[in-house]
Amino acid sequence: MAPAYLGHIVRSTFGGAIRYAVAERIIGRNPLTNVELPRDEGDIENDLPHLSYLDIEALADTAHELTGRRDDPLLLQLLTFSGPRIGEATALKVKDLDTGGNRARVHRTWTVDREGRRKLGPVKTWEKRWLPIMPSLMAQLEQLTAGRAPDDFIFTxxxxxxxxxxxxYNRVWRKTRANAGLATTMSVHDLRHVAATNAIAAGADVKLVQQMLGHKDATETLNTYAHLWPDRVAEVIAAVEQCRTEALTAAGVNAA
Structure with missing residues (x-):
C-alpha cells in the first residue's frame, strides 16, 4: 500500500471505529495512538507548489479579465500572499480588517455538515490568528469594501x-489557470503553499510562517517547509566566524 493510503486506513477508516469505541468506553484506550506510519517523502526539493510574483500578477489579471469583478483577483492575491484556507478567506467580514495594522482577524470558516449543507462556524483554537496582508493589497481591499456594513463579507x-x-474553484480558478497557462495542476489549497514558500524566501522564520498558516505548532510547519531554510545555516555560521575573528583580534590573537 502507498503510505498515504495506509495512513487513511489507520487514521480514518479503522481509526474512526477505534475512537468511537474509546468514546463509548468499550475499550479503555486507543491502541493506535503510538502506531508509526510510513512517510511518503516524495521529492522534497520540487514537490511544493511555487509561483513567482510575476506569475501571481498574471493570474490575478487573468481572473479580472475573465470575470470582470474585483473580488476574484483580490481573493486570489490574498490566498497566494497571505495563505489562508479558502473557507477562512471567504468567511472574512469587513469588520475583520485591521487596516492600520495591515492584517485581518481569522476566527471563522465555512464548513460542510454531514448533509452536505454549507455552514459558517469557528476555526480551531490554534487557527484563530491575525492574517498579515501586504499594504498594497490592503489598500485595494479598503476600496473594495468602501461603504459596506461591518458584517458584510469582504468577497461576495x-x-x-x-x-x-x-x-x-470551478467558476474562476480552473478557468484562470487554463487561460493564463500557469499553475495548471494546482488546486486552490496549493496557493497556501505558494504563500508559505514566498514568505520563507523573503526571510520569514518558522514561527511567523506557523502563525500565518494557523498551524497547531512549529513541528507541522517544519515537517512541510524545513528544507526551504538551509541557507540560513550558512548565514549563522558566517556570523559565528565573524564574532570569533573580532574577539581574537581584540585580544591580539591571530584569527587565521
Missing amino acids: AVRGGAIDGTNW
Missing part, C-alpha cells in the same frame, strides 16, 4: 452573499 458572489469556495 455574483448574486450576493459570501463566495462559495467550490463554486469559485
Whole structure:
C-alpha cells in the first residue's frame, strides 16, 4: 500500500471505529495512538507548489479579465500572499480588517455538515490568528469594501452573499489557470503553499510562517517547509566566524 493510503486506513477508516469505541468506553484506550506510519517523502526539493510574483500578477489579471469583478483577483492575491484556507478567506467580514495594522482577524470558516449543507462556524483554537496582508493589497481591499456594513463579507458572489469556495474553484480558478497557462495542476489549497514558500524566501522564520498558516505548532510547519531554510545555516555560521575573528583580534590573537 502507498503510505498515504495506509495512513487513511489507520487514521480514518479503522481509526474512526477505534475512537468511537474509546468514546463509548468499550475499550479503555486507543491502541493506535503510538502506531508509526510510513512517510511518503516524495521529492522534497520540487514537490511544493511555487509561483513567482510575476506569475501571481498574471493570474490575478487573468481572473479580472475573465470575470470582470474585483473580488476574484483580490481573493486570489490574498490566498497566494497571505495563505489562508479558502473557507477562512471567504468567511472574512469587513469588520475583520485591521487596516492600520495591515492584517485581518481569522476566527471563522465555512464548513460542510454531514448533509452536505454549507455552514459558517469557528476555526480551531490554534487557527484563530491575525492574517498579515501586504499594504498594497490592503489598500485595494479598503476600496473594495468602501461603504459596506461591518458584517458584510469582504468577497461576495455574483448574486450576493459570501463566495462559495467550490463554486469559485470551478467558476474562476480552473478557468484562470487554463487561460493564463500557469499553475495548471494546482488546486486552490496549493496557493497556501505558494504563500508559505514566498514568505520563507523573503526571510520569514518558522514561527511567523506557523502563525500565518494557523498551524497547531512549529513541528507541522517544519515537517512541510524545513528544507526551504538551509541557507540560513550558512548565514549563522558566517556570523559565528565573524564574532570569533573580532574577539581574537581584540585580544591580539591571530584569527587565521
